Structures are given as structure tokens and as C-alpha cells.
Amino acid sequence: MNNYRFIISGGGTGGHIYPAIAIADELRMRHPGAAFLFVGASDRMEMEKVPQAGYRIEGLWISGIDRKISLKNLLFPFKLISSLWKAGRILKRFKPDVVVGTGGFASGPLLRVASGKGVPCVLQEQNSYPGITNRLLAGKVSKICVAYDGLERFFPADKIIKTGNPVRKDLLDVKTRRVEAQAFFRIDPGKKVVLVLGGSLGARAINELVRKQLPLLRKNGVQVLWQCGKLYYEEFKEYEDNTVRVHAFINEMALAYAAADVVISRAGASSVSELSVVGKPVIFIPSPHVAEDHQTKNAQAVAAKNAAILIREKELDTVFENEFVSLISSEEKQEELGNNFRKLALPDATATIVDEIEKCIKPKEKQ
Template identity: 35%
Template structure:
């Protein structure tokens, strides 16, 4: 049995595909799994580290305005379709799964034209353009958010699964995580991260908040600034008099599953997979959606979680030290409200999403 997965450009498309692939391998150890991507996307570095073969096609994303680059992208699209056709003809897969990003367009489309069972996984509450188009040709669409369903009016079966997350997210308990991180189990832990590269606006606001929370007995903050922001952040906070031992500032958190297990409250962007991990652990959050995300999909994600009572949303343009401090202090002072948010987050969690997707996708194959 041969399975091809494709999703590229960013980690938000690649890691869900890898998580699904791992689950397929658990369910069907004999499956030959390979990936399709481009030499320009992050997949060229990430996929081989996980031991899966990666085949390349030529394709480029479309700009949202008509230009010479748009014409070049059209040319690349036809090249990508030809490359995809060659891969399908050579590999003859039994199943093709796309997880978003323009790279999965040609391979899923060509597979569908050849009558091969295909499905896609959409991580966000506001779907990407590629998945909207592909939904008309695939058998199943796996939804990370129920709210995305209305954007897929085709004949494909819509299956609300939640977003696939790494299995190690669920492996750590709170007390053991706090001990590993050297944190005080008697204090509420606020986890702050703007993503792997950090977020300047969150860092700027948190600097003011951390100065105010310094040496407070009831709270501790674990803040990842991002490598590129760390030295400047530390220089500024030192210039302002520094902070107490309850404020831990790191350039990067190399073991995010442990940090999530220790967290009572998170200050995060609203990327789909990061939110799925928060929900799986039942961590309530203050969300600051990235304002330049395609089609503003991070705000749609954040609002969907907020509507269920698991988060508070502050728009990036409204973010400052006073707003973030007020949000954190309010939740720390109102224990029952925080507990309700934790319960709401936990109810939204779909820790078995990858297994569900793998089973539903494999069911399309006629043995």
C-alpha cells in the first residue's frame, strides 16, 4: 500500500502531515509513505529528519494582485501539474492526503483526476485558497474547526476531527513538568510565546507586564522571546531595573510539551496547531492573532476559541503592556473564571485527531 502526503511552505502545514503519517504507519505498518514538496519550502529540511522520502515538484504561490510574478506562478503551476502527473504515474499511490499550502494542489488534483482516493485536512477556521479549490475534487475534508465547514460547499464528506498534534504533548504531567523546569508548584504559571521566532509586539507588551509582575508571590512567568529578540529584550529589561526570580526569560523553549504541561495560562499567537496543543492540555489563553496571516485566519481561529469560553482575544493593534497585564491579573484573581476557561479548553481538545484522520483516510482504500 502506498500513501502520498503533501503540505508545505510552513510548519503549520508540514507537522500535521507528519503526525498523520506516523499514525498511518502505526495502523498499517506495511504502508509505504512518501511526501511531495518543493525545494523552496521548509519541508525540504523537516521531512527527511523524520525518515520519510520526499519528492519535489515545481510550483509557486500566487500573489493576490496581477503582476509579472502572477504570470510566472501560472507557468510554475503547469510545471507542477506535469511533475505531479509523473509522480502519480510512477508511484501509483492508493491514497493521497493534502494538508494545505499551494504545494499540495498539483499532487492532490492529479491524483483525484486519476480516480485515486484523496482527502485534505484544513487546520484553520478560515480555510486557505488551495484547500477550498481541492475540496471539490476530494472524497473527505477533515476540519480542525467546525466553523470552517461552511466554506466547503462541494460534495466531499466533511469530518470534524480537530487538528492533529504530536503525541509527546500528552506525555507530561503538571508536577513533573514544573520540577523539570525548576518552577514553583504553589504559583500560577503563565507561559508566553509568540511562536518559534517570537513576536515583537507580544514582547514589547510583556516587558511592561513582567516589570509589574516581578517578585509577586502568586505568579511566575515563563517567556520565550525568540532567538532574534532575546538580547535586545534582556538589555531593555536590565536597563529598566531587571525582574525577580519569578520571571524566567528564555530565547527559545526546546521542550514545549513540558512547558505546556506546566502552564496554567498561556499568552500566544493563534496558529491552528499551537491552539490545538493548548486545547488538548486544557490550557486557557490570552490570544493575540498575528495580524498579517493570510486571509486573517488567525483571528478567525482565536474568535472561535473565544466564543467557546476558552480564551480572551486582544488584537495586535490594541496590544500594550496595560492591556496584557489587565488580562493576566484578572484571570489570576478570579480563580473560578480561570477554572471555567480550563474546562472549556479541555472540552475543545481533540487529542486523538491524528488517529481519527488516519482511520477515516485509510477507510477510503478498497483492499
């Protein structure tokens, strides 16, 4: 048995964390004797989510640079030096065969030091517009696994492999779990369900939209399964009733997808990939506050294929009602969007990425 050693680094948001966990799960299935270590930012959500998935994690004192002038920016050089030094210690102690970066601030120092020491490194870029960390690392890694076409603008073409984004295996059979999902969320099987997702931390604009449109939703006879985010739960939990289920966070996401007839969602890369696999009709409301407006670009790539509806935040007051009523009242439109979206899915992405990671293990280090 090959007792390989893998370091996986990424985090900050669920969009970087869950792909990292999916990759680790596939590696662990193929190599039961392998050792794993995650490296994240010490004050971000990966420090909670990774141990919940059964993996050990170490944190670096690192964060991004604010776009506005702030005291936090003055600390950045010290954080970077600290993180580079700790990354070197982690690599010396753990001695990985391969390091995998899924994006986020912590992966920058770790992969920079690892590549400098000759450790094979693989990047996994989820978005149609790469983040700055992965763009800076691109020239130093062995391979870059991407989910969209056209990323030669940002990365060396000879390193790019289109794999799609990793998704959790439990999403591949959601069609068979609808009855289970209805019981789990206490849903009336006779009514349509709208699943609302604002990302792993929630989204103020989407929460306000749902609050404002509850009369419209009730008028159309739908139930609402609403993940509002931990930051907003205390504010929005009062809207819970027999037709509205309010959750700070939904851990059983496969069941949530199984229960849903229509989804209202942000357009982070992981959400887009997961929703393509489950093949649900989606209204994307991209966050306009992310780097390079990459969520809008993600959603545009899907909407251009008539596989989802894109509504910008600034258009919600004028566009949402008509788009929603048109969708919820048409089984044909729901089916068309869902089927078109499913055609864009790359359900074997995780396995393909792990194939590429395995190819990077140096022959002399194979046992």
C-alpha cells in the same frame, strides 16, 4: 500485512506540517510495512521538520501569490507548471494508494494531479476559514476532514467529516509531567509560569508585548517561558535571566505545556487544537496578517464558549494589562477557562482522520 503507499503533502508553517506528521505517525503505527513520502515546498520549513520526524520529503518549486504587485508574482505561472510536472513524475514513480493534503502551497499541485489520475485524495482543513488551496481542491477530493462547524459554506457538504485537528500523542499526558518539565526548563516550582508562543516562526507583536510587559510580569511574581522565534532570537535573548527563559524554538512542546499555568499564544489552528487538549487558560492574540483573518475567527470560536481570552493586536496597549492581571490573580478563572477549553477538544482526531483515509483505499488495491 498491507504494504500501502501514502503521500502526504502540506507545509509552509507548523500549522500544516505538524498535523501531517501526526497523521503519518498514526498510519505508520497501524501499517508498519507502509511506504511514506512527504511533498512540500522546496524552500519552506517542512524540508527541515519532516526529516527530523523520520520521513522522506521531496520539494516542489512553488509559493503563493503576493497580495502586492511584485516580481515574485511574475514567476508564479512558471512555478505552477514546474510543480504540476514534478507532481506527475512523483505520482508515477511512487504509485500511492492515497494522497493526503493538510494545506499549504505544495499540496495544491500534488492533489490536483493525483485526483486527475484517479488517486483517492483526502483533505485535512485545520481552520475555521479554509485557505485558498483547500477551497480550490474541495471539488476534486474524496473527503474533507474539518475541525469546525459551518464549513458547508466552502466545501461540498457530503464530503465533510468533523474530526478535529491532529495533535501529537505526547500532549495527552502533560498533566503527569509537570515535575519533569520544571526540571527541564530550570523553573522554580513555587512560581507561576507564563508560556509565550508566537507561532513556529515567532511574532513581532507578541515579542514586543512581552518585552514591554516584563516589569508587570515580574511584579506579579511569574516566570516566563518565551518562544520568540528564530527570526527574533538574537534581538530578544538578552532578556534571559533567572525568571525569563528565551528560546528560538521549543522542540519539547509537551513539556512546555506541562510547565505552563497560563499561555499567551497566536491562534493558528494547530495551536488552538493543542491548547484545547492540554486544557490551559489562554490569552489568544491572533495575527491580523493571515489570509481572511482566519486566526481571529479561530479565537472567536473559542472565546465565545468562555474557553479563552481574545485580545486583538490593536488592543494590546489598552487591554492586555487588565486582562492579564485579572487572569493570573484568579485561580478560579484559570480553572474555569481551562476546563471549558478542554470540553471543546477532540483528542481522538488523528485516529478518526486515519479511519477516513483507510476507507478511501480502493478495494482492488488491498493486498
